[in-house]
């Protein structure tokens with residue numbers, strides 16, 4: 001895991017994936033045993049030493065969902081202040097390269113239409129990601 005102290009605050013970089021498949025987007029429900037239990041997130045996680053955002057994301061998605069992804073587009077970074085640390089969320093629009101998902105960490109996943117995304121209880125900061133994803137879709141269309 002890469003952690004950097006800036007002005008005494010821990011900064012943690014977390015690449016995460018907005019995975020598109022057949023017009024829907026994957027949301028993952030965090031485990032009841034983790035921080036922010038049962039809230040929804042875009043799968044991903046903290047970087048390991050020496051990894052780029054893209055390498056870390058591909059590894060995390062393999063570990064969490066047992067699938068391969070193709071990274072399509074980087075969305076703007078969203079910073080989430082948790083008081084004692086800052087989470088720097090680095091979202092990427094991705095597509096599946098393999099299709100059988102096996103969950104190793106999440107309680108469940110949902111495939112949602114883009115307009116359904118705000119209807120579930122996301123971890124704080126993710127609504128920014130959703131808005132940035134909408135902006136990306138509007139430019140793309």
Ligand SMILES: Nc1nc2c([nH]c(=O)n2[C@@H]2O[C@H](COP(=O)(O)OP(=O)(O)OP(=O)(O)O)[C@@H](O)[C@H]2O)c(=O)[nH]1
Pocket residue numbers: 014015016034035036040041042043044045046080087089123124125126
């Ligand atoms: N993967 C992911 N993490 C997110 C999102 N939004 C968000 O705030 N986070 C936070 O970023 C951190 C990601 O770390 P992680 O995936 O290794 O999860 P973790 O529970 O083991 O970490 P933690 O115990 O340090 O909080 C978590 O604190 C998680 O709550 C998101 O959309 N995707």
